[in-house]
Amino acid sequence: MPELPEVETIRRDLQGEVVNRKIKTVEVRNGRTVRRHASAKQFRALLEGRTITAINRAGKYLLLELDDGSTLVIHLGMSGQLQRAKNAKEAKVPHTHAVLTFTQGGQLRFVDPRTFGEVFVSVAPAEGEPRLPELAHLGFDPLEDVMSWDRFWALLASHHAALKNLLMDQEFVAGIGNMYADEILYAAGLRYDRRSDSLSSQEVRRLYRAMVETLAEAVKRRGSSLADQQYRDLFGEIGDYQGQHQAYDREGEACRRCRGTIVRVKAGGRSTFFCEDCQV
DNA sequence: ACGCCCGCCTGTAAGC
DNA sequence: TGCTTACAGGCGGGCG
Numbered sequence: 001m002p003e004l005p006e007v008e009t010i011r012r013d014l015q016g017e018v019v020n021r022k023i024k025t026v027e028v029r030n031g032r033t034v035r036r037h038a039s040a041k042q043f044r045a046l047l048e049g050r051t052i053t054a055i056n057r058a059g060k061y062l063l064l065e066l067d068d069g070s071t072l073v074i075h076l077g078m079s080g081q082l083q084r085a086k087n088a089k090e091a092k093v094p095h096t097h098a099v100l101t102f103t104q105g106g107q108l109r110f111v112d113p114r115t116f117g118e119v120f121v122s123v124a125p126a127e128g129e130p131r132l133p134e135l136a137h138l139g140f141d142p143l144e145d146v147m148s149w150d151r152f153w154a155l156l157a158s159h160h161a162a163l164k165n166l167l168m169d170q171e172f173v174a175g176i177g178n179m180y181a182d183e184i185l186y187a188a189g190l191r192y193d194r195r196s197d198s199l200s201s202q203e204v205r206r207l208y209r210a211m212v213e214t215l216a217e218a219v220k221r222r223g224s225s226l227a228d229q230q231y232r233d234l235f236g237e238i239g240d241y242q243g244q245h246q247a248y249d250r251e252g253e254a255c256r257r258c259r260g261t262i263v264r265v266k267a268g269g270r271s272t273f274f275c276e277d278c279q280v
Numbered sequence: 281a282c283g284c285c286c287g288c289c290t291g292t293a294a295g296c
Numbered sequence: 297t298g299c300t301t302a303c304a305g306g307c308g309g310g311c312g
Contacts (some may be wrong), residue, residue, distance in 0.1 A: 001305065034291090060306080078305055079290080095290085114289045116306055144291065160283060170307080178305065228292075228304080270305065 002076040003220035004143065006231050013234035014055045014062070017084055021102040022051045030097035032109065036120040036134075046070065046121040047100070054213050055130035059138050059174025069124030071132060077116030081232050081259065083109040105196055123214050138174040142211050143219070153204040156196040164267060166213070175215070179224065179248045184214045186247035191279045192265075192272050217244070246250030247273040 002010075026047045028040035037043040050070070056063040062073035062082075074082070083093075085107040092099075098110040098119055110119055122132050130136065159166055166172050167181045175182065178218060185192055187210035190203060199207065218224060223239035225231045226249060231239060246256055250273055251264040260277035 003306095077289095077307085112289095113291070114305090116289065122300085159281080165283075168306090226304095230304095232290095269286095271303090 001078055001179060001226075002080065002093060002223070002231055003060060003177040003178060003180050003219075004057075004141075004215055005180070005241065006223035006233075007057055007062060007076065007175070008143070009058045009222045009233050009239070010076075011055050013074055014064070014082070017234060018052050018064070018102070018108055019054060020051065021104055021106070023047050023049065023100050024103040025101045026103075027098070027099040029099070030095075030115065032115050033097040033112065033117070033119055035118060043119075045123060046123065047072065054182065057141075057144075058132070058135050059141060059170055060177070061135060062136075063132070066121075069123045072119070073122055073132070073134065074110065074119050075117050077112060077118065079112065079114040080110065080112040080117030080229050082234055083236065084110055084234050085109055086249070114158050137171050139172045141174050142176070142215055147208075149201075149205050149208045152208045153199070153201065156199060156207075161195045161196050162193045163190055163196055163207075164272060165179070166196050173211075173258065176211075178272075179226075179245075180214060182248045182273050183218075183245060184210045186274060186279060187214050189279055191272055192267055192280075247275065249273065 026044040028043060030035055031040055034040055034043040048065040050068060052064050053067050054065040056065060060075060062074040064231045066072060087105060088101060088107060092109065093111055095113045096109050096111050100108045122134050125131050157204045164181050164185060167184060168178065186188065188207040190207060218241040221239065221241040221244065222233060223231060224242040224245070226242060227237035229238055247262055250262040253262050255262055255275040255278060258275065260275050261278055262273055265272050
């Protein structure tokens with residue numbers, strides 16, 4: 001399940017692979033992938049002839065900037081992958097839903113078995129209008145947006161929510177999902193159900209530090225691929241951070257900090273892993 | 281404001 | 297062995 005570190009890894013891969021390439025044709029093989037658009041035809045018309053100028057990221061969204069000021073936005077959902085193909089003859093794996101072919105040759109393919117992912121074009125804003133209104137709801141990006149810990153404290157204190165729910169709320173902070181929320185809270189020594197306005201200044205600093213360092217370290221190791229190996233980078237390689245997990249998917253195993261046992265509970269319908277002894 | 285549930289999906293795995 | 301059921305979860309919407 002791609003979260004911020006996996007999406008950031010793919011962003012860096014794309015930078016070297018598709019920037020300055022011109023989109024010759026676009027094939028939509030599953031209309032659900034472009035569901036924000038009135039039709040696949042309209043989506044194609046917005047892309048064909050455009051050149052990719054830069055790759056950015058906002059939370060879990062990839063932003064492929066185009067030469068007319070518009071942006072190709074990609075969300076990988078649960079099972080989305082991007083694949084680079086040398087040419088059109090390379091066999092397509094099942095669930096290949098959209099294909100960009102470049103004038104210089106080569107393709108970028110969007111593959112997504114569970115179809116929770118999506119792709120859309122955010123058109124260039126009119127004079128004085130905000131950029132990317134579709135993503136206006138996103139909160140700060142933990143790696144891109146520098147924030148003082150007291151500002152973070154004020155943000156936390158303005159809510160009265162369980163910490164895990166808040167970390168996973170994309171309007172609060174963008175890019176954290178179920179897996180990294182558990183890892184961050186473990187690193188901070190805080191329980192998933194602690195109220196966000198109950199933290200001491202020391203706990204706020206621990207949480208902020210855990211958030212930034214956990215995500216940065218996962219980026220360094222090119223993200224996490226679990227047993228299903230659902231996550232693959234642009235070149236089809238798995239990540240290297242799953243071996244570093246301290247809590248997620250470690251039910252019944254020993255806590256590496258206190259030798260207690262990692263337990264699993266359901267919170268908000270999602271599996272939550274934590275150490276009952278050293279997360280307070 | 282907050283938590284929880286549902287529906288959307290398919291591949292995998294556990295259970296009968 | 298073969299079928300059925302549960303589970304994985306990002307996100308938007310609804311409801312209490």
